[in-house]
Amino acid sequence: MSAERFNPRLVARRRNGTIFKWACFAATIFGIVMLAILLVDVTSDGLRWLSIDFLTRYPSRIPARAGIKSAILGTLWMMGLTAAISFPLGVGAAIYLEEYAPGNWFTRLLQTNIANLAGVPSIVYGILGLAVFVRFFGFQRSVLAGAATLSLLVLPVVIIASQEAIRAVPRSLREGAYGLGATRWQMIRHQVLPVAMPGILTGTILSLSRAIGETAPLIMIGALTFIAFAPTSPMSPFTVLPIQIFNWASRPQADFHGLAAAAIVVLLVILLAMNATAILLRNKLRKQL
Amino acid sequence: MKFTEAPVESAVSNRVAKSRDQPDLTPQRNRRLVEGSINGVLFLCGLISVLTTVGIVVVLVTESAGFFREVPIVEFLTGTRWSPMYSDQHFGILPLLNGTLMIAFGSSLIALPIGLGSAIYLSEYASENVRKRVKPALEVLAGIPTVVYGYFALTFITPIIRTVFPGTGIFNAASGAIVVGIMIIPMVSSLSEDALSAVPRSLRAAAYGIGATKFEVVTRVVVPASLSGVAASFILAISRAIGETMAVTLAAGATPRMTLSFLESIQTMTAYIVQVSLGETPHGTLEYRTIFAVGLVLFVITLLMNLLSQQITRRFREQYE
Amino acid sequence: MSDHALETRGLSVFYGDTEAVRSITLTIPSRQVVAFIGPSGCGKSTFLRAFNRMNDLIPSARVTGEVLFRGLNLYDPAIDPVEVRRRIGMVFQKPNPFPKSIFDNVAFGLRINGFQGKLADKVEESLQQAALWDEVKDRLNDNALGLSGGQQQRLCIARALAVEPEIILMDEPASALDPIATGRIEDLIRELREKYTIVIVTHNMQQAARVSDLTAFLYVGELIEYGETEQLFTNPRQERTEQYITGRFG
Numbered sequence: 001m002s003a004e005r006f007n008p009r010l011v012a013r014r015r016n017g018t019i020f021k022w023a024c025f026a027a028t029i030f031g032i033v034m035l036a037i038l039l040v041d042v043t044s045d046g047l048r049w050l051s052i053d054f055l056t057r058y059p060s061r062i063p064a065r066a067g068i069k070s071a072i073l074g075t076l077w078m079m080g081l082t083a084a085i086s087f088p089l090g091v092g093a094a095i096y097l098e099e100y101a102p103g104n105w106f107t108r109l110l111q112t113n114i115a116n117l118a119g120v121p122s123i124v125y126g127i128l129g130l131a132v133f134v135r136f137f138g139f140q141r142s143v144l145a146g147a148a149t150l151s152l153l154v155l156p157v158v159i160i161a162s163q164e165a166i167r168a169v170p171r172s173l174r175e176g177a178y179g180l181g182a183t184r185w186q187m188i189r190h191q192v193l194p195v196a197m198p199g200i201l202t203g204t205i206l207s208l209s210r211a212i213g214e215t216a217p218l219i220m221i222g223a224l225t226f227i228a229f230a231p232t233s234p235m236s237p238f239t240v241l242p243i244q245i246f247n248w249a250s251r252p253q254a255d256f257h258g259l260a261a262a263a264i265v266v267l268l269v270i271l272l273a274m275n276a277t278a279i280l281l282r283n284k285l286r287k288q289l
Numbered sequence: 290m291k292f293t294e295a296p297v298e299s300a301v302s303n304r305v306a307k308s309r310d311q312p313d314l315t316p317q318r319n320r321r322l323v324e325g326s327i328n329g330v331l332f333l334c335g336l337i338s339v340l341t342t343v344g345i346v347v348v349l350v351t352e353s354a355g356f357f358r359e360v361p362i363v364e365f366l367t368g369t370r371w372s373p374m375y376s377d378q379h380f381g382i383l384p385l386l387n388g389t390l391m392i393a394f395g396s397s398l399i400a401l402p403i404g405l406g407s408a409i410y411l412s413e414y415a416s417e418n419v420r421k422r423v424k425p426a427l428e429v430l431a432g433i434p435t436v437v438y439g440y441f442a443l444t445f446i447t448p449i450i451r452t453v454f455p456g457t458g459i460f461n462a463a464s465g466a467i468v469v470g471i472m473i474i475p476m477v478s479s480l481s482e483d484a485l486s487a488v489p490r491s492l493r494a495a496a497y498g499i500g501a502t503k504f505e506v507v508t509r510v511v512v513p514a515s516l517s518g519v520a521a522s523f524i525l526a527i528s529r530a531i532g533e534t535m536a537v538t539l540a541a542g543a544t545p546r547m548t549l550s551f552l553e554s555i556q557t558m559t560a561y562i563v564q565v566s567l568g569e570t571p572h573g574t575l576e577y578r579t580i581f582a583v584g585l586v587l588f589v590i591t592l593l594m595n596l597l598s599q600q601i602t603r604r605f606r607e608q609y610e
Numbered sequence: 611m612s613d614h615a616l617e618t619r620g621l622s623v624f625y626g627d628t629e630a631v632r633s634i635t636l637t638i639p640s641r642q643v644v645a646f647i648g649p650s651g652c653g654k655s656t657f658l659r660a661f662n663r664m665n666d667l668i669p670s671a672r673v674t675g676e677v678l679f680r681g682l683n684l685y686d687p688a689i690d691p692v693e694v695r696r697r698i699g700m701v702f703q704k705p706n707p708f709p710k711s712i713f714d715n716v717a718f719g720l721r722i723n724g725f726q727g728k729l730a731d732k733v734e735e736s737l738q739q740a741a742l743w744d745e746v747k748d749r750l751n752d753n754a755l756g757l758s759g760g761q762q763q764r765l766c767i768a769r770a771l772a773v774e775p776e777i778i779l780m781d782e783p784a785s786a787l788d789p790i791a792t793g794r795i796e797d798l799i800r801e802l803r804e805k806y807t808i809v810i811v812t813h814n815m816q817q818a819a820r821v822s823d824l825t826a827f828l829y830v831g832e833l834i835e836y837g838e839t840e841q842l843f844t845n846p847r848q849e850r851t852e853q854y855i856t857g858r859f860g
Contacts (some may be wrong), residue, residue, distance in 0.1 A: 005774070007724035008500075010690055017504030021414055027406025028415075031427050031474045041445045042437065092334030100328055101335070112599075114338050119525070119595040120588065121532025123559050124345060126566075127584045131348040135572070152341050159338070183320055185327045213434025216534040216559070220566050242436045242535075249440045249539055257444055264437050271432065491706040495766070497667060499719035499773055500696030509722070514709050 042268070046261025054262055058228040059244065063255035068263050073230040074143070074223075074238035075212060075270075081147030081234060082154065082211055087204055089151070090158030094200075097159070098166045099188055118156040125153045126220025134221050141222035144234040149217050154207040161203020165196040198285035205278035209271050215242040241267045349588060352581035359575050365582065371545040371561075373576045374568075380579070382586060384545035388462070388555035389587075392537055395466025395551060396473060396530045401523055403470075404477025408519075411478070412485040413507050424479075431475040439539030442468040447540060450552070460542030460554035468536050473526040480525065484518020485511060517605030521598040528594035532587065534559040558583050614678075615640040615777050615807040616661060616698075621675035623656050623665060630656045632831040633675065638777070643799060643808045645822035645839065647815055649859060653831040654811045658779050661809065662698040663691040679777075696723055699770035703782040705762035707754035707769070712737075712746050715754045715765055719773040732772060740768035741798050760791025767798065771806075778802065780810040784817065796821050815855055819843050827851045 057067025093114075101107040129149025139145035169192050177187035193200075218240060225247040227239040241263055248260035357365070360380045368381015407427065411420050442464040450464060451457045488511050496506040512519070542554030543564055556564075562580050570577045616638040623631040631653045638644050646654040656665065663684060665671040677684040684694055696719070707715050716733045725732060733750075737743040742764040746757070754765055763783060770778060780799070784792040799808055799821050812818050818825050819839060826836040827848075835848045846852045853859060 005726050006696070007726055008693060008696065009724050010693060013502050013504065013692075013722075014690075017502050020504050020508070021410075024406040024410035024414065027403040028410045028423060028427075030403050031407060031430055031471070031478070032423065034471050035426065035430050035433075037445075038433070038437070038441050041441060045444065089334050089337055092331050093338065096328075096331035096335040100331055110335055110338065113342055115599070116592065116595055117338060117341060119528060119591060120345070121534070121559065121591055123532070123534045123562055124349075124584055124588050127562070127580060128341070128345050128348055130566075131352070132344055152337075155338065155341070183324055185324055209432065213432075213436065215434070215436045216563060219563055222566070225567075242434055245436050245440065246535065246539065249436070249443060257440075260440055261444075264440060267434065267437070271434075275432070489706075491702065491704060492708060494664070494667070494702060495706040495708065495769075496718070497664065498662070498695055498700035498702070499722070499769065500692050500694075501719075501722050502692050505722050509718070510708055 039268075042261050042264050045258055046263070046265045049258045049262035050265060054259075055266070059226060059247075060228075063253070063259055066259055068241065068244055068266065070227045070230055071239050071241045071244040071263065072266070074227065075240045077143050077231045077234075077238060078146055078150065078218075078240055079208055079212060081143060082150045083204070083208055085147055086151040086154050086158055086207070090155050090204070090207075091162050091200055093155075093159045094162035094166055095188060095193075098163055099184065099192070114156045114159055118160065122153055122214055123216040123220065125149055126217030128152065129217055129221045139235070141224065141237050142235040143231050143238045145221050146218050146223055146238065146240075147234070149221055150211045150214060153214065153217060154211050157207040157210070158204055161207070162196070162200045165199025165203065166192060168199065169195045198282050201285075202278045202282045205274055205281070209274040209278075212240075212271060212274070213242055213267070215240075215246055218243060219246075241270075345588065349581050349585040352578055353585045356575065356578040356582045360582075369547050371556075373579050374570075382558075382583065384547050385556060385558045385561055385583060386586070387547050388537075388541070388545065388557040389531055389559070391462045391549070391551065391555060392466050392469055392533070392541065392557055393527050393530045395462065396470035397523075397527055399467060399470030400473045400477050400526055400530075404474045404522075404526070405481050405519060407474070407478040408481035408485055409507060409512070412482045413503075413511065427475045427478055430471065431473075433472075435472065435533060435535040436539070438468045438472055439536040442536055442540035454552055457552040458542070458554045460540065460544075461552050462541050462555045463551040465537040465541030465557075466551065468540065469530050469533050472533070472536065473529050476526045476529060477522050480522030481515075481519045484515040484522065487518065488514045517601050521602045524594050524598040524601070528591045528598070531594070532559065532591050533557075534563060538563045558587050562587075613640050614638070616809075617678040618660075619676040619678065621657070621660060621677060622673070623653070623660055624672040624674075625656075625668070626670045630831055631660065634828075634833045636826060636833060636836055638807060638809060639824070640807050641803060641805070642823040643803050643810060643821055644824045644826065645818035646809070646811045646826050646828060647813070647818050647854075648828035648834075649854065650813060651830075652828045654828045655781050657828065658781055658809060658811050659700075661777070661779055662695050662700055664695075664700065666691055696773050697775050698777045698779060699773065699775035701763070701766050701770055701778065701780045701783045704786045705759060705766050707757070707762050707765050709753065709755055711751045712754050712757070712765060713750040716769050716772050719769060723773055725773075736768040736772040737765075739771050739802070740764045741794065741801070742768055758791070760787050760794060763787060763791070763795060764798065767795075771802075775806065777807045777809065780808065782811055782813065785813065792817075815843070827854060829854070 054067050055072065056069050057065060058069050060066040097107065097110065101110070126149065129145060129152070133139045133145040133148045134141060139148070173191050173195065174187055177191045182190070223239055223243050224237055225239060225243055227237060231238045245260045245263045245267065248256040248263065365380055365382055367383065368379060369383045370379035370381050371384045372379045411423060415423070446467055447459060447461065447464045450461065492510055492514060493506050496510045501509070537557045538560040541557060541560065543556050543560060544554045545556040545561065546553070548555065562583055565577070565580050614637050619635050620633045621631060621635070622629060622633050634657060646658060648654050659665050660673060661677060665673060673685055679698070682689065708718060713733055716736050717729050720729055720732055734743060737746060742761060745761060754762065757765060784795045787795065796817065799810065802808060810822065822839045824837065825839045825842045827834045827842065829850055835842060835846060835851045842851065843855060846855065
């Protein structure tokens with residue numbers, strides 16, 4: 001045969017293949033290794049500074065006496081308000097898009113718009129919040145302004161996640177409800193939403209966990225970096241964990257870096273708890289179905 | 290899944306009332322009102338997203354208009370000095386743009402090859418078990434708040450860079466770029482993997498059938514066939530890097546300058562905006578308005594990139610059949 | 611020895627615990643067309659794919675027995691399946707050209723196997739052999755996906771021919787095509803027989819009768835009957851064979 005006309009170089013090709021495979025494997029591991037390094041670094045820096053006192057004291061100019069009480073409370077207030085605003089709006093928009101909206105150009109525009117909003121840098125939302133909530137509506141540098149801004153930020157994600165959850169509800173369920181004479185809203189409220197709720201909740205919790213770590217928009221609307229009191233109302237000034245971290249990390253002294261690291265550990269623990277809750281919730285409610 | 294207008298209300302309640310007459314199958318007024326108002330409320334929810342976009346555009350454009358009344362656009366877009374806060378004021382945005390692009394470029398150098406390599410490994414080589422464990426782990430990278438990355442850059446990465454390259458400043462572009470690169474790896478990896486997995490098995494079989502090794506099947510058939518999806522993921526990741534704020538604010542510096550050296554301190558557009566907000570610049574002044582002018586440039590750049598990414602996905606979607 | 615292209619001895623293929631091909635022994639002579647027929651699920655495709663070790667790509671597949679090619683057992687651990695597949699080519703049921711240009715499709719195998727001659731000449735020669743050259747010679751740089759189904763399949767055949775295999779395996783090559791395209795493929799098979807050994811799996815008995823010299827009838831993984839096509843179709847020796855070709859099942 002004319003095998004002489006080919007030079008298959010199998011050994012070289014095989015060797016290249018092996019090198020390539022290991023390069024791709026290394027790439028995969030790189031990310032995980034960096035993650036591990038980051039977590040170890042932060043924990044080792046911050047562990048020293050973690051204590052009950054740390055969690056219950058207000059910030060101070062003296063590192064040994066500083067704590068994150070105001071930051072934690074501010075974060076909780078912020079999360080609660082953001083959830084209260086973004087959840088109904090986001091789910092409402094999702095229901096509208098999936099169940100009510102006609103399939104015309106305007107609906108498609110809405111959909112594209114939401115997808116685009118998800119990609120806008122968070123600091124632009126901060127600029128928007130500054131102009132609209134702080135100044136135009138006059139909320140000043142309050143928890144409310146911050147929550148409204150963050151709500152706009154996470155709204156696209158909540159909407160998209162909720163849409164997916166609603167879309168996953170089988171058609172047979174809806175047809176069954178209609179067949180018994182239900183109105184559209186009755187069908188949605190009693191059939192679709194209960195089934196879609198695990199997915200909706202999971203998506204919401206995940207969006208909120210993203211919002212918890214946001215710093216730039218809150219800096220824009222003026223969340224102050226030295227707050228030594230807890231918020232007392234939605235109109236109170238406030239600070240949040242990420243801003244406190246940013247404040248301490250920006251200082252040159254090593255002690256403040258340690259404080260920042262400790263605050264990071266607290267923040268990561270909160271995030272871990274939120275994500276774990278979201279996953280557990282999804283699994284549990286799925287089983288119930 | 291939408292149905293057209295909901296079927297008529299239940300006739301059950303009506304049947305009881307009118308025993309001998311014709312059953313009343315007309316829609317009941319109460320129900321109609323409720324349905325209509327619910328529809329309205331939900332529509333308003335949907336409208337919020339439109340209002341958000343309109344709000345962003347209006348705010349950025351009107352405030353920038355005020356800015357451009359005093360600073361000529363040409364000077365803004367082509368000037369190479371940015372010093373609004375100094376007495377010798379200059380409003381050329383190029384240094385900030387330079388800083389942003391350096392971060393985008395540096396982070397791409399890390400994230401694009403590593404992200405694609407991960408995607409290839411997970412899609413083509415890894416077993417199901419490995420994939421199930423590794424994918425969520427990579428997603429964790431994406432969930433870490435950016436301020437944490439800033440801390441990591443400042444306290445861990447920068448000292449290492451300064452050991453290897455003595456003379457590097459405490460604030461330097463490299464540190465920010467590295468950390469942003471790590472941050473966007475999951476984005477590239479996840480989206481590229483979707484694109485790779487979508488390549489039909491029949492194409493791989495065809496390549497094997499001619500005597501191609503796995504390496505050749507992957508690099509000469511699968512990856513080229515999924516190029517549009519991979520490209521879209523690259524663009525989205527770069528857009529994300531451009532919009533990144535806290536990591537670069539903490540680690541890359543606050544000195545706008547035209548340089549190509551990653552070992553120097555720079556300032557990105559996003560870091561500048563933060564800097565002004567933290568300061569005491571009074572509202573309504575020209576200096577204050579720089580926030581909006583720079584914000585507008587940032588918004589336009591990321592918007593164009595996101596649109597480009599969507600276009601690429603849409604246009605090259607059916608390229609296998 | 612030189613008039614046997616391929617010989618199987620006790621070849622069995624398992625998917626997990628299921629025995630899809632049960633210990634088949636047969637010989638494929640050189641430069642002839644052999645057809646495998648049988649009802650769907652009888653293992654004929656699996657059997658075919660064992661010849662060029664394509665079953666290796668399925669994780670749960672396991673092969674016992676031997677496939678002898680030029681005196682070598684293809685399943686010997688020392689044999690590289692990549693090299694096997696260059697010498698034993700394959701055409702698939704649904705045309706699967708690469709999303710590249712027509713030229714690059716044919717040149718693909720040449721490039722990776724380190725072809726020593728002029729690429730353009732070899733591409734033209736392969737397309738001529740596949741009776742496609744006249745239709746595409748002016749648009750070699752066009753995307754292959756723009757061709758019709760029948761053209762795409764002939765392109766896949768050209769692609770396989772380019773690497774100069776000795777044997778060409780065809781897994782229901784015309785079942786996805788319209789009757790006219792099918793006819794052209796069948797004409798092509800008859801022409802190719804002069805230089806290549808062809809093994810074709812088909813569910814279409816008339817096609818097997820038209821195109822092949824020898825026919826093997828498989829049923830539930832077993833070889834029921836194997837002989838000259840004309841004889842098998844007019845005077846089958848096995849009752850099961852007769853039942854199948856007269857349409858009583860399958």
